[in-house]
Amino acid sequence: xRIKVIFILTFLxxxxxxxxxxxxxxxxxxxxTVGNGQFILTNEFNIGITNGTQRLFxxxxxxxxxxxxxxxxxxxxxxxGNTDNHKNAKLLIQISREGIVELNEDESYxxxxxxxxxxxxxxxxxxxxxxxxxxxxxxxADKQGYFFPLIDIRDEPRFPWRGLLIDxxxxxxxxxxxxxxxxxxxxxxxxxxxxxxxxxxxxxxESKVYPKLHELGSNGDYFTQIEMKExxxxxxxxxxxxxxxxxxxxxxxxxxxxxxxxxxxxxxxxIETGYGIKNPTMNPTKESTYEFLDNFLGEMAALxxxxxxxxxxDENNGKQWDANPEIQAxxxxxxxxxxxxxxxxxxxxxxxxxxxxxxxxxxWDEIFQPGISxxxxxxxxxxxxxxxxxxxxxxxxxxxxxxxIDLIQPTSFHYLNDxxxxxxxxxxxxxxxxxxxxxxxxxxxxTPETIDSRIWPRTAxxxxxxxxxxAIKDVDDMYRRLxxxxxxxxxxxxxxxxxxxxxxxRLAGGRDIKALKTxxxxxxxxxxxxxxxxxxxxxxxxxxxxxxxxxxPDAKIAREFRNLVDDFIETGDxxxxxxxxxxxxxWVENHAAFIELAEKSPILKDAVKLSLDLxxxxxxxxxxxxxxxxxxxxxxxxxxIMLEAAKEPRMECELMVVSAVQKLVENSR
Ligand code: ACM
Numbered sequence: 089x090r091i092k093v094i095f096i097l098t099f100l101x102x103x104x105x106x107x108x109x110x111x112x113x114x115x116x117x118x119x120x121t122v123g124n125g126q127f128i129l130t131n132e133f134n135i136g137i138t139n140g141t142q143r144l145f146x147x148x149x150x151x152x153x154x155x156x157x158x159x160x161x162x163x164x165x166x167x168x169g170n171t172d173n174h175k176n177a178k179l180l181i182q183i184s185r186e187g188i189v190e191l192n193e194d195e196s197y198x199x200x201x202x203x204x205x206x207x208x209x210x211x212x213x214x215x216x217x218x219x220x221x222x223x224x225x226x227x228x229a230d231k232q233g234y235f236f237p238l239i240d241i242r243d244e245p246r247f248p249w250r251g252l253l254i255d256x257x258x259x260x261x262x263x264x265x266x267x268x269x270x271x272x273x274x275x276x277x278x279x280x281x282x283x284x285x286x287x288x289x290x291x292x293x294e295s296k297v298y299p300k301l302h303e304l305g306s307n308g309d310y311f312t313q314i315e316m317k318e319x320x321x322x323x324x325x326x327x328x329x330x331x332x333x334x335x336x337x338x339x340x341x342x343x344x345x346x347x348x349x350x351x352x353x354x355x356x357x358x359i360e361t362g363y364g365i366k367n368p369t370m371n372p373t374k375e376s377t378y379e380f381l382d383n384f385l386g387e388m389a390a391l392x393x394x395x396x397x398x399x400x401x402d403e404n405n406g407k408q409w410d411a412n413p414e415i416q417a418x419x420x421x422x423x424x425x426x427x428x429x430x431x432x433x434x435x436x437x438x439x440x441x442x443x444x445x446x447x448x449x450x451x452w453d454e455i456f457q458p459g460i461s462x463x464x465x466x467x468x469x470x471x472x473x474x475x476x477x478x479x480x481x482x483x484x485x486x487x488x489x490x491x492x493i494d495l496i497q498p499t500s501f502h503y504l505n506d507x508x509x510x511x512x513x514x515x516x517x518x519x520x521x522x523x524x525x526x527x528x529x530x531x532x533x534x535t536p537e538t539i540d541s542r543i544w545p546r547t548a549x550x551x552x553x554x555x556x557x558x559a560i561k562d563v564d565d566m567y568r569r570l571x572x573x574x575x576x577x578x579x580x581x582x583x584x585x586x587x588x589x590x591x592x593x594r595l596a597g598g599r600d601i602k603a604l605k606t607x608x609x610x611x612x613x614x615x616x617x618x619x620x621x622x623x624x625x626x627x628x629x630x631x632x633x634x635x636x637x638x639x640x641p642d643a644k645i646a647r648e649f650r651n652l653v654d655d656f657i658e659t660g661d662x663x664x665x666x667x668x669x670x671x672x673x674x675w676v677e678n679h680a681a682f683i684e685l686a687e688k689s690p691i692l693k694d695a696v697k698l699s700l701d702l703x704x705x706x707x708x709x710x711x712x713x714x715x716x717x718x719x720x721x722x723x724x725x726x727x728x729i730m731l732e733a734a735k736e737p738r739m740e741c742e743l744m745v746v747s748a749v750q751k752l753v754e755n756s757r
Pocket of ligand 1: 402403
């Protein structure tokens with residue numbers, strides 16, 4: 089038959105490693121057996137559900153519409169309701185019960201595709217919704233039409249907490265951003281959206297008890313309680329929990345604009361527009377602070393159904409505490425030795441409040457202190473050590489260190505960052521306390537226009553790390569599947585792919601973006617927090633529309649070029665030099681066109697230097713591959729100096745092909 093069948097037979101013989109290279113699933117399932125043949129999709133495709141719930145009818149209807157959207161078959165069935173329970177339907181979904189959107193709910197499912205029927209079985213409707221995403225990812229096509237491969241899957245998550253944090257404070261992220269990202273999360277089986285709702289730069293949730301919090305603390309951009317209920321319900325439909333974060337006692341300027349009496353210094357306060365660690369901090373020595381927080385957190389405990397509430401607790405610099413004589417006197421009187429102990433006292437008071445409202449407390453790793461109740465959960469952001477130490481002392485923890493997607497690190501880095509790696513020192517009972525992890529999308533330098541490109545597709549690889557067996561960690565295969573998944577995520581309205589060219593058109597001031605795209609394809613924004621050290625002071629109102637904002641993390645063309653050079657150096661295969669030279673020539677020649685473009689687009693003026701560097705380093709690469717150039721020590725030295733200089737950030741961007749050209753130079757004889 090077709091080549092595909094031969095591949096399928098091969099993976100039956102050689103097992104998982106090969107199967108992984110042919111099936112475009114992300115996250116990859118726990119167990120998979122691939123058969124031989126197809127389930128052919130026609131407009132007769134229909135779905136029956138036994139024991140259906142409203143969540144499942146709605147979720148299945150969304151599935152049906154997405155499937156028909158891809159295949160264009162005009163399915164006879166339009167939507168699912170409780171009369172659609174035919175056992176002979178093409179897709180039969182059987183669940184045992186309605187799931188509860190809470191930690192540790194059963195999300196497992198089994199999916200069996202035969203030539204005649206697809207059967208999806210799960211304990212809960214949430215498990216079925218996870219299975220439907222798997223099925224959508226399996227849709228394939230050949231010249232006869234659309235089909236599903238015959239396959240048998242048994243799947244369940246490795247970790248129960250698979251989260252994404254979105255900071256809606258530094259940059260306001262309206263409803264549509266949240267909803268489309270919830271859809272993206274559901275597509276890759278993530279189950280916690282952690283909303284960072286209060287910060288120095290904005291108080292983003294309506295409080296009816298203390299209305300000056302959102303009225304004066306937010307410039308008008310906040311979620312009303314009705315809107316938050318809509319988000320919670322939208323997430324619940326997709327089996328996703330909403331965990332709210334109210335960051336205290338630091339990171340709290342926006343609270344003090346309306347209620348300066350909460351702070352440790354008199355004020356007045358204004359909403360912060362700059363970034364970094366700020367001084368305003370709650371006063372933990374006044375009973376009125378706890379009365380206020382009791383009322384406010386009680387209001388929020390009623391609004392947010394999840395059992396976990398996040399109190400932040402990070403980066404309190406203690407300066408206001410040091411400078412306040414009453415706080416100093418209080419510490420002396422109560423034998424509180426230092427600011428850390430004072431914050432521990434504050435945390436223990438907050439813990440009592442949250443427990444009173446039936447909530448579990450979680451916070452950043454700063455909240456950990458010896459002796460605090462074992463009910464709290466630690467979110468480790470400063471290092472994996474905190475995660476390990478928390479579990480060793482008997483505390484539940486999740487990992488965010490290594491999943492900070494605002495730091496523009498490559499997908500492979502996040503992918504290989506395992507909360508429980510093979511060399512983890514934790515004993516089995518300690519390892520049980522590691523519940524999973526969260527990607528963290530801080531919003532200092534993103535907007536609704538760019539945030540998706542920082543979240544996706546890299547977060548799909550983090551989702552796989554948290555869902556799939558730890559042994560699934562082939563980086564090349566991850567990148568291969570990520571290419572496919574990234575495009576599928578677009579159907580949910582995510583903008584990570586499509587906004588790239590839109591932003592380049594705006595930068596170019598027209599439709600001809602060829603020269604600009606050729607350059608932008610091989611640059612990335614600078615990493616970690618380097619963007620704040622490049623001579624520009626950013627605020628919540630800065631334009632995030634420049635070259636660095638259009639440039640994407642883990643630039644694919646640059647990565648492919650680096651891989652090509654590595655292959656060439658490893659194998660010595662001269663055939664590869666044709667492709668390498670093809671890129672280098674393109675980049676040499678691009679410069680003239682780029683200059684012409686930059687003359688018409690002043691916003692690109694400073695990028696000419698980047699383009700020139702790309703052109704010059706490409707010339708060096710061509711020389712390195714040329715047998716008519718003498719690669720003597722003098723040439724190598726001069727080339728190295730130029731290449732080192734080309735590594736310097738420009739316009740907050742870095743060229744991502746320098747290291748590969750350095751290898752070509754070192755390799756030249
Ligand atoms: C944090 O990134 N300050 C939790």
